[in-house]
Amino acid sequence: MSYLTKSPWIIHYDASSCNGCDIEVLACLTPLYDVERFGIINTGNPKHADIFVVTGSVNEQNKEVIKNIYNQMPKPNVVVGVGICACSGGVFRECYNVSGGVGELIPVDVYVPGCAARPEQIIDGIVKALGILDKKYKDSKKGGDFK
Amino acid sequence: MSRRIVVPFGPQHPVLPEPIHLDLVLEDEHVIEAIPSIGYVHRGLEKLVEKRDFKDFVYIAERICGICSFIHSVGYCQGIENIMDIEVPKRAQYLRTIWSEYSRLHSHLLWLGLFADSMGFENLFMNSWRIREKILDAMEETTGGRVIQGSCKVGGVRRDISDSKLKDMVKDLDILSSDIEDLCHVFFDDDTVIHRTKGVGVISKEAAYSLGAVGPTARGSGVSTDIRKTGYVAYADLDFSPVVETGGDCYARCAVRARELLQSVDIIKQAVDAVPSGDIDVKVKGNPDGEYFSRVEQPRGECLHYIKANGKKNILRERVRTPTTANIPALVKMLGGCEMADVPVIVLSIDPCIGCAER
Amino acid sequence: MDLLIFLILFPLIAAILMLLLPNGEIRDAIVKIAALIIAVSSVYLFIETFGKGISYVTIGSETVGMAILLCELVVAIFIIAISLKFRKYIVAALAIVQTAILVYAEEFASVETGFLNELFVDEFSVIMALIIGIIGSLICVYSVGYMKGYHEKHADVKDNRKLFFFVMFLFLSAMFGVVFSNHIVWLFFFWEITTLCSFLLIGYAMDEIAWKNAFWALLLNTIGGVGFSGAILFILVYSGNGDFIYLNNLIAAGPVFAMIPAALIAFAGLTKSAQMPFSSWLVGAMVAPTPVSALLHSSTMVKAGVYVIVRFAPIFELSYIGVLISLVGGVTFLLASAIAIGQSNAKKVLAYSTIANLGLVVACAGIGTQEAVWAAILLIIFHAVAKSLLFLAVGSVEHQKKSRDIEDMSGLISTMPKVAVMMLIGIAGMFLAPFGMLISKWATIHAFVNALPPFGMLLIAMIAYGSGITVFFWAKWMGKLIEVKKKSSPLKKEATSPEMFTLYCLTGLTVITCLLFPLISGFMIEPYIVEVYNGTVSQLLSLNNMLIMLMMLVLILLLPLSLGHFSKGRTVVGQYMGARPGVSGVSFAGSMGVTKEVELSNYYMEEFFGEEKLSKTGVILTIILLIVFAAVIILNLPGMVM
Amino acid sequence: MTFEFFTNSSFIGAVLFILFAPLIGGIVMGIDRKITARMQGRVGPPVLQPIYDILKLFEKENMVVYESQNFWILSYLIFIVVTGVLFFAGSDILLVIFALTLAHVFLILGAYSTGSPYAHVGAERELIQLMAVEPMIIIAAVGLYQVTNSFDTAGIIQSTFAPVIVLPGIFLGMVYILTMKLRKSPFDLSTSHHAHQELVKGLTTEFSGSTLGMTEIAHLYELVFLLGFLFLFFGTAAPLIGIAVILIVYFLEVFVDNATSRVKWQFALKSCWIVTAVLGVLNLLALYLI
Amino acid sequence: MTIEEQKYTDIMKEDLLKNVKDKCESGYRLVQIGCGKFGDIFEINYSFEKEYSFENLRIKTTEGEKVPSISDIYWGSFIYENEIHDLFGVEVTGINLDFKGNLIRTTVKAPFNVKNVTKVKPEKKETAEKKTEDN
Amino acid sequence: MKLFSMTKTIFKTLGRGPSTIRYPKEPAKRYEGTRGQVEIKIEDCIFCGLCSMHCPSDAITVDKPVKIWTIDRFRCISCNSCVEACPKNCLCLNNVYHEPVLNGPLTESFTGSAEPAEVSSEN
């Protein structure tokens, strides 16, 4: 186990979500769910983050924003898409301004379906992501991808 | 050489739950210019009416926003019901009122937390949200959803609340109100909070009115406007008056919301006392034909659903004018000449909800 | 010791040569040679006198004495004439008063002064001579490159480089005179020459603002001159014989007699070293070409001011007059530092920092204890080296960037890496451990804790606040230099070769003085103090601490090696811009469809550190202090007369 | 009394500091986070969380805007260690303070060197903080000298009676300053542990991976150093009381962190200076009356 | 069960400014400006309120015609006018804060001016296809 | 006007102990009425397609000829609309949320033969 799994810092971005999933992500940080138990901190800065939590779907305008955040995250990192919107575009999938789930833009490692996704579900999702994070770290060490 | 600092504030910024951006031009930390811009979460859902049956559109209406989700569905349904002349059963109207006020409680607590966070008061944030979870529990138990309630439909509501549950809810609220009072005390009295809110982002009564500010933003400046006073759903039967503060600053806007928490508790109690028995919905036949401006009071202020239909299954136009949209001009005015540290506080003080502002 | 005379006369000869030679290679070469000779001879002087303590030189010629008095009169007449021409009647009046006093004293005082031991040299003089000789002449070399560029860029300024170099060398000559004079009238004569030189240099551009500032400097300095001549008058009138007209005798006389003349001369020193309320002239002097500022600030002019105060420091030990002088220095230090925060003009920042640092020296000298004097001399040394480096570096940047604003130096490390690094070293020298000024500040605190309670504590408080403030304005400047928004390739030629040469030398000096500081302390300052205070010096800073300082310095010099390690295997990504779309470099898509660029300016906090408000406060405070000062002197007078 | 750097005891002090300060600092901070969480009605992270965080950072990719930023941060870390080493080896306390300032200037330069708007504002604010606390620290050093007649920490600590008895004002002033030094609310102006509502991450915005790890380690060293500084006010004359008081003070810091919102820099600067003047300078002057 | 009486006044575009000014002077606040496209006609509603009495002015315009901004009368109207411009492509002249089409940036220019802009078949996810359908 | 008005709340909170649900160590709290995911009793389904028609996010597809009922879990918003639309009451919404998955889309098909329902997850 690498220490990455003991101290995953997250960054959350609201692609075009309806707020429902956002506030549930935030709720995870608050006393009832308290993800700091797992060492999780909401850093708000891509350069410090290990996990990118995206809510909502991709649209033309935020495409670049999501990419910018993703590209500024040091490796290894994982992406968690929270909510149906992030999975597929959800109810808004057919809107003219929505191009679909986050997976169409950046590689998503864990999807958390639900509308709105429940905090417990989000915690599950992040825990799953930790496994992937660990794996990515080990792979990269073998491959020597980064320093 | 100028001494300007230009900071791209947002769209991704930890204090902004939703993306907006501001181009901050600072001198030291004094804001010289701050032009906000939105547009990151526009989905274009109003256009979905062309695709969806007017009855099914309510599911989309409630996903305009995950915070006052319920009130959006009320606004939409109410519009259709008015066009079609549907008489919604009284019990349904009362339940709508109760859920609306629960939404307000949840939304205001959420906001108080975010607001506290915006000035770096983490504990206050945590404690606000701790209390809010109790509200969400009640919501989930009665509607099946924590944030997207999905219990309003054209012609009434989809779930009933048993009378005993209603009583329990009131009991829980009583316990909660003492916690809420403790919390409000901090917002009202704490020196460091006052340091961050008093005199920050002042907007005068006249300015607030002429800029078309709504909700707590307007009421914080002394404009007594509260769409609940038009008496939609069951508000006509209940006794309350708009909460008004006169400071016009962030402190006043915060105070309005804090006091509204207690007001909502009171309204819920009145409604529970008065809720009649009977059906919770009526059957809806036919299609709407006509137009209507449906106005409801969301936690953030007046929200307007304009519906125009021509007797088809799909309505012609649904327009949502959300409170945040109406408050943006006031926000632009507030930001002029503040300090950089005030920017998050001021932005949050209108309780911006970009999701619904852009739809 | 002909060397002393040589050091005074040689620059004078060089100066006159300058007047004769036309612009061109030849003169440039001669400037360099003369500078070299001056520097070498000052070093030679150091070697000659090393470990010898104080020694005197007697000219013993009535004629020279008379000549000096005559020259003095010529200078006075020149000042009066030019003041009248420009209708600066107050200056003229003051000059007349001062001359009248002097003439009266010389001619009608009842004592025969005689001529004996007119010049002298001791460790302190040698230190000053080294500063003048090395730094002053380096600045002359720098001017060769700089002034060429200056005139290319300022077509409207009349090319008067002949006069310029004449005055520069004259200045050096006068400064040597000041530090070598034992005869106070001589001292005063050289003193007046420096006033005149600075007047000419400040007014070099000959436009309205230059004249205005030049006259302002002249006015404040003649006020000091009046004080100085008052001191001479006092000595001649009240001393039983002419002996006290000699510095060594006067100081040896102790506070009972020497207090009043010392106080009056110190007052003149306050004006010359630009202490509040007289500080404004030095700020105004910024209109002059940069080498002039460097010269005024680091090795000449203001140093003459503090030199005399430090000379008289033993007199002030534990006296109220001394405390008052200290307080003037302390207030100046605190407020001038604070004002520097609000400035973005690099030269102004440097000017205020000079004023502040001199304030510290004055504060130390006023306290007058052994440690305090030790600290004061250290301050003078380190300040001279680092400050001249900074001024000249700013000058070179100014030539490239066409601006002397610190904001325009943003990212200098990428466009002018060499100058930027030297500037960084200079700035570090001004406020960071283990560099020079910080050592002095440290010594100052050590000195003040033992000084005349409770004033020592008051001064400590001023230093405490002042040093916080100092950190702020220097560090933000450093930040500006290394803050690269977008990498760009460095300029091929950052400055002319004389300029670069000077900068390299001064950078080297900054580092070397820090490295050698234990030696400087042990072999130059301590012997002086032993001599003046007739005793052994207590261990000022333990050897241990000095060693630690040295180790820190070495560490800092070694750390840049790590850069090599860091240049490999890092992922390079742009700055965090709120994930704004449309980002390329530091520009981003702003509201309303406009592309904007990040701008980064420092904080100036003018609501707290506004120049006007603080200067006013400083002037009022120091004027009050000076009024008390005057009152104390007047109260002491009757006792003296009897 | 006088300090000899190369004697055994000071050498041991220095080595112990280098080896154990991060661990102790990490645990103190972990407990801090735990208590904070409890105050917020949460469970909170494991006590060793700060150490996990740091270890994690060294597993991450090092992302930089310019390579030179790492140089400044390395210097920052080294000089924070030097500060602590000098302190625990019993060196001149003014020297310690200057080394601390130097270290912070390196940190600030690191932030500046990235040319990032958020780091820039963070750096400016950090400088303001530095300017705000500097007077108090110097005055504390002078106060300690006045009481113990020694500038060496080795000498101060052996004072025959606890300096706090005559330096109550200065001690309180130091406690006030400590909030700022620990970057705790209401003075977490330049950066903070969680997301910073104004500056994203302020000072540290552009640091990542091992660079950020180094700043965190430096933070731990500094924490231990600061607590050690407070201990000087008790010294060997009252060590147990000293430790007890420091624990209480630290708890109060956590409490204050939780009970206040962030203030603006104007207030931070003014209040620090006023506190310094009222508690520090007056205390110094009062020493003469005793 | 009408809660609020719906008052509409149809006015000519030319009279807009005058009518709005009247509203402003008699103490109304601007609630919203909303547009809808019905057939080829753009219907723009200007909603006002005074003491809970809710009234509308309505103008009609067609493609290519310009509509004057009321931002000189109601400063805050820019937000609605920009929105109408961005979503419907109606040109509003003289807005005080003109975002020039950058308030709500959409993939499809003026989406509400285009029929059937949404994807008909949900299976088709590719943006490319979506765009072809848009036309 | 006072400092530390938070004191009471802080000490109350300290005294009360953390309100955290230690999920996943403790089970998640759920209510009976919580809207989770759609379940189908495929045996009862007549493949009329009403559910599909009323689904606001087109999560359901019904293929009448081959009797396949498919739901895309990545689209379902748990709105209950289909349940209300179904004439045979063969749909219901349970109160369990779908667990996070590593990749999508996540469709489940049910075939209406007499055989046990076949569940498949295609990629």
Ligand code: SF4
């Ligand atoms: S999944 Fe649902 S709750 Fe979440 S953002 Fe999308 S619509 Fe909102």
Ligand code: SF4
């Ligand atoms: S105002 Fe905000 S909370 Fe209310 S419906 Fe709109 S987006 Fe949701």
Ligand code: SF4
């Ligand atoms: S603003 Fe809109 S998108 Fe955001 S939460 Fe509210 S309704 Fe949803």
Ligand code: SF4
């Ligand atoms: S640096 Fe400034 S003063 Fe000097 S020549 Fe250039 S522009 Fe002129």
Ligand code: SF4
């Ligand atoms: S200092 Fe700020 S960021 Fe750090 S734990 Fe406290 S509240 Fe959070």
Ligand code: SF4
């Ligand atoms: S259930 Fe209704 S809609 Fe479906 S096939 Fe039968 S009659 Fe038609």
Ligand code: SF4
């Ligand atoms: S619950 Fe709603 S979204 Fe899900 S399948 Fe049924 S109708 Fe569709």
Ligand code: SF4
């Ligand atoms: S509505 Fe019911 S019966 Fe009809 S297809 Fe759907 S699940 Fe089957």
